[in-house]
Amino acid sequence: MKRRTFLLAGLGAGGAVLFGWSVMPPRQRLRTSALLPADGGRVVLNGWVAVDPDDQVTLFLPKSEMGQGIHTALAMVLADELECALAQVQIVHPTIDAIYHNLVVGHDALPFAPDDSGRVQRVATWYTDKLLREIGVMVTGGSTSVRDTWAPLRDAGAMARETLRAAAATTWGAGADACVVRDGAVHCAGRTLRFGEIVQQGTPLAPARQWHWKAPHEFRLIGQSPPRLDAAAKADGRATFGIDVRRPGMLVAAVAMAPTIGGSLRSHNDAPARAITGVRDVVLLRGVNGSAPGIAVIATSWPVARNALDALSLQWEAGPHAELSSAVLLDELRTHATRSGGRVFRREGDAVDRIAAAQTSEGATRTLTADYDVPYLAHTTMEPPNCTVHVHDTGAEVWVGTQVPQQARSAVARVLGIADARVTVHVPYLGGGFGRRLEVDFIGQAAEVARAVSGTPVQVIWSREDDVRHDFYRPACAARLSAALDVTGAVTAFSATVASQEIVRPYGARANALPARFDVRKATVEGLFDQPYMFGSVRVAHRLVSSPVPVGYWRAVGHSHNGFFMECFIDELAALAQVDPIAFRARLLASHPRALAVLQLAAAASGWEQPPAAAADGARIARGVALHRSFGSIVAQVAEVSLSPSRTIRVHRVVCAVDCGLAIHPEGVAQQMESAVVFGLSAALFGEITIEAGRVVQGNFDRYPALRMADTPEVMTHLVPSNAPPEGVGEIGVPPIAPAVANALFALTGMRLRRLPLRLPPLSGAPRTGT
Secondary structure (H helix, E strand, O other), X not given: OOXXXXXXXXXXXXXXXXXXXXXXXXXXXXXXOOXXXXXXXXXXXOOOEEEOOOOOEEEEOOOOOOXXXXXXXXXXXXXXXXXXXXXXXXXXXXXXXXXXOOOHHHHHHOOOOOOOOOHHHHHHHHHHHHHHHHHOOOOOOOOOHHHHHHHHHHHHHHHHHXXXXXXXXXXXXXXXXXXXXXXXXXXXXOEEEEHHHHHHOOOOOOOOOOOOOOOHHHOOOOXXXXXXXXXXXXXXXXXXXXXXXXXXXXXXEEEEEOOEOOOEEEXXXXXXHHOOOOEEEEXXXXXXXXXXXXXXXXXXXXXXXXXXXXXXXXXXXXXXXXXXXXXXXXXXXXXXXXXXXXXXXXXEOOHHHHHHHHHHOOOOOEEEEEEEEEOEEOOOOOOOOEEEEEEEOOEEEEEOOOOOHHHHHHHHHHHHOOOHHHEEEEOOEOOOOOOHHHOOHHHHHHHHHHHOOOOOOEEEEOOHHHHHXXXXXXXXXXXXXXXXXOOOOOEEEEEEEEEEOOOHHHHHHHOOOOOOOOOOOHHHHOOOOOOXXXXXXXXXXXXXXXXXXXXXXXXXXXXXXXXXXXXXXXXXXXXXXXOOHHHHHHHHOOOOHHHHHHHHHHHHHHOOOXXXXXXXXXXXXXXXXXXXXXXXXXXXXXXXXXXXXXXXXXXXXXXXXXXXXXXXXXXXXXXXXXXXXXXXXXHHHOOOEOEEOOXXXXXXXXXXXXXXXXXXXXXXXXXXXXXXXXXXXXOOOHHHHHHHHHHHHHHHHOOOOOEOOOOOOOOOOOOOOOO
């Protein structure tokens, strides 16, 4: 065969294969590539479900439970389709397999707004599903757990139900249609076989080839609020978190890391530390997966290891960022936000030109320009970073609370120089995630430490100061928003320019999750370009500002700050138009009935039309409103706020209206709204990471406070009834709370606060810059 003929034939064959792959649907998500554990007579029915002879149903669930209640909600989905009791279901975190890759996280990364539904969007989603099914990641985050597993779990439960029905029918010599599956058993003409009895028969079960989902009116669990599966164990201490892991002969390590961003260890003297009773080793840390270089002490207990760090006489090199200042960085961000250019994410019409023309017009057109900014924020999960690693002859075993077990495995394998398949990862409960446990810095670091004492398990635990000063922070951000109103108060033009660091590429590089050139900046403008408000023309752009400050995903990501910018600005426009804030928003939502219904529910539930009663001490209370769409859901919040005699901001009540599609566990949704309000208020009222001379100033809750129980408002949640597919819940309550409080403060004081955290100037002083 001639060389040219051979090449052309090869190209033709390759093209045919590529074309065939492109038109086929994404591969199934019901069968794993490797066999799942089937000990003690267990029968595995598919990649998600197994049944034991004692009637226990095992759900192989690749989602991490970090307080959001996902284990209960997803167990309910399976149990409802399978027709068994929720109490029968036990959760097992499965081995890493492609059927558990998170597909929805890929959808959310695509640069489309929720209302986009054109051919380009459909094709992009199709190919993203196919690609992530093959080379994606197992991840819990982005409020995707229910959205990603809703369909596979219903398929898995329905398939298992029909498999068991057919097996029982065969045993009885009856038709499958004559059998009814209910309460963990198959029933037919007065006869009953429990699930456990069916699998005890030992006859191989033929997987069902056809099944159907239950109709919403047939749901017995979905839409109810049974007790959470993890509640009792967490209440009495039986629940095991990463920091609770205990292994035979386990040692514990404490670490010291360069205190300056970009710094390194200059010198140390480990002899005094090694002389301390209980110290086993001192290990230099080169810094992997984004962790700072430093040193670790391995000992028989954490107090011994921590105290031994003080005996090392550590001397640090400040590195190239010794003059780094967050105040200077924020000034740079503010400057960039006022400039033109940047990457445009949404452009409809000629918004910039319309605003410029309106600013020079002598007619009735009005314009508004406002500058906003927010600081860096830490995660401060209740459970500080920790990881246990046991390096042995055949590989390594890891116990860690992580949102990304696949990346955790890869991080350990790279440090040890072994194949990923030789690393086993166990995922216990997580004491909070908020995006911090998407990172693998502390996991790779634990592998560095454990490698020094191969054959012995080592648990590395960070202090709270380690956690706060070596975080991947929510980026600081500045924005300029401008708009023009016509004589009727309609918004004829809206423009927003945001300036910040990016998250996706740095994260992908250090977590080995994405190619270094994978430039996705949607997170920088989400919450601005994708809201349901209708404007005459729109321009939303982002200006990238580089900084050595490490940044990462934080609960609600870009929505967390852009929601503040957008909803404060909408409120300012309402004031400019001299229209009630809810009525003004209702006009902008006239073509979006779903969002309008949420707004109206919040108004009715809060008693918006009636003035609020005074506080217990007689202080006047004012209300503020904010509405935000994120992660497929829409939330409106009304905050009731007063000021103490010392001008301390007090939030008395927050009314939340939520459309999250079908609420699988309504009480769980309410719990997440309460969590989001507390989390969001902590940031809105107190949260601020500052950097001076290259060092993070804050280290613990004395300088980085959280909302106290005595100051926590009453949170009332009202759900919009829906049978639409369920949407995200874990993060959606965070974006509206800061602007709702800021807008209430305007109603109370007449001052606009355009910076977070919210701080009122003293009565005798001049207004703080930015107010």
